Amino acid sequence: MNNTSFNALWVTETVDESATKKKSTFSRAIIERNIDDLPKGDVLIKVAYSSLNYKDALSATGNKGVTRKYPHTPGIDVAGVVAQSSNEDFKEGQEVIVTGYDLGMNTAGGFAEFIRVPAEWVVKLPQNLTLQESMIYGTAGFTAALSIFKLQHSGLKPEQGEVLVTGATGGVGSVAVAMLAKLGYHVVAATGKTESHEFLRQLGTKEIISREALQEDSKRPLLKEHWAGILDTVGGNILANALKSVKYEGHVSCCGLVASFELPTTVLPFILRGINLLGVDSVEQTMEKRLNLWNLMANDWKIDTLQALMIECDLTTLNETYIDKILQGQVQGRVVVKL
Numbered sequence: 001m002n003n004t005s006f007n008a009l010w011v012t013e014t015v016d017e018s019a020t021k022k023k024s025t026f027s028r029a030i031i032e033r034n035i036d037d038l039p040k041g042d043v044l045i046k047v048a049y050s051s052l053n054y055k056d057a058l059s060a061t062g063n064k065g066v067t068r069k070y071p072h073t074p075g076i077d078v079a080g081v082v083a084q085s086s087n088e089d090f091k092e093g094q095e096v097i098v099t100g101y102d103l104g105m106n107t108a109g110g111f112a113e114f115i116r117v118p119a120e121w122v123v124k125l126p127q128n129l130t131l132q133e134s135m136i137y138g139t140a141g142f143t144a145a146l147s148i149f150k151l152q153h154s155g156l157k158p159e160q161g162e163v164l165v166t167g168a169t170g171g172v173g174s175v176a177v178a179m180l181a182k183l184g185y186h187v188v189a190a191t192g193k194t195e196s197h198e199f200l201r202q203l204g205t206k207e208i209i210s211r212e213a214l215q216e217d218s219k220r221p222l223l224k225e226h227w228a229g230i231l232d233t234v235g236g237n238i239l240a241n242a243l244k245s246v247k248y249e250g251h252v253s254c255c256g257l258v259a260s261f262e263l264p265t266t267v268l269p270f271i272l273r274g275i276n277l278l279g280v281d282s283v284e285q286t287m288e289k290r291l292n293l294w295n296l297m298a299n300d301w302k303i304d305t306l307q308a309l310m311i312e313c314d315l316t317t318l319n320e321t322y323i324d325k326i327l328q329g330q331v332q333g334r335v336v337v338k339l
């Protein structure tokens with residue numbers, strides 16, 4: 001395997017030192033790399049599929065909050081086959097998944113034909129899930145499942161009423177809509193895409209509201225109680241406004257910031273209605289929690305409409321089309337990258 005070359009997406013930074021304030025530009029290309037140049041680690045994986053998440057697009061365009069050092073290969077998700085392992089838990093030929101930890105952030109990621117990672121990051125592919133299906137989920141699907149897990153453990157039950165999903169056609173949102181519907185919840189999808197209503201209905205949403213409706217700020221700190229729960233993927237004013245309408249002791253999960261990382265709210269929904277705001281981080285989950293969630297995603301919570309969520313592409317199309325599209329909020333469902 002040593003000295004083998006492989007294709008990878010490669011993001012480079014050029015710094016203009018002549019400008020009064022140092023200015024960086026970033027460019028992307030698909031290049032040939034060598035396995036010997038991958039970071040050290042216990043498990044070398046031949047990547048079968050990766051997937052595109054919002055965070056990957058940030059890394060691919062020079063966001064230093066995600067990736068500090070360039071040149072770099074993004075890709076926070078991988079499904080593939082063990083090519084070499086110095087850890088006895090993993091054997092050559094075994095099908096595995098890696099999501100989260102430092103993959104694709106400051107460790108060379110999955111937009112490449114090979115990765116090498118520590119054994120502690122590697123999850124054996126659960127039964128009843130193919131490599132491709134695992135990447136239709138990817139980090140976005142894992143985050144949707146983790147959000148639902150937290151909402152359920154906080155006490156949200158289907159009979160309590162409507163559950164709002166924001167950013168509903170996005171990666172996390174679309175899996176969340178389909179999974180909540182499968183689990184018997186009455187899902188209301190908030191979306192900015194009028195052309196995607198049919199898609200959302202196909203996933204099981206009962207009602208659709210426009211993103212704009214949630215952006216209108218009434219200035220009042222509380223509004224009529226409406227939502228039993230919210231699975232938010234966007235943050236900002238949209239989450240702040242939706243919090244005003246959560247029912248007494250309702251449950252809200254929050255994982256994303258595509259609208260804004262700010263949350264301009266007051267304490268009133270919390271202290272007058274006792275609502276629960278649950279933070280969701282998919283990156284640093286323990287292996288025990290990871291295995292439990294992947295097992296649910298592969299079995300009892302497995303979405304029947306998984307294939308309907310997928311757009312499949314290769315590295316070239318990912319680079320030329322989908323990285324920009326996801327940054328513009330124009331992707332519907334999940335982009336799976338076939339290596």
Ligand code: NDP
Pocket residue numbers: 052053054055139140143166167168169170171172173190191192193211233234238255256257258259280281282283326327328329330331332333
């Ligand atoms: P996507 O880009 O796939 O989806 C985001 C969706 O949000 C879009 O499709 C769009 O849906 C909506 N949207 C886009 N722009 C705006 C805007 N300006 N205002 C309001 N809504 C907007 O991203 P992902 O689903 O992959 O990720 C969603 C968020 O969750 C990101 O912020 C990401 O960083 C975060 N995330 C966090 C994780 C964690 O561990 N905490 C893990 C994974 C993701 P529509 O058109 O339907 O409204």
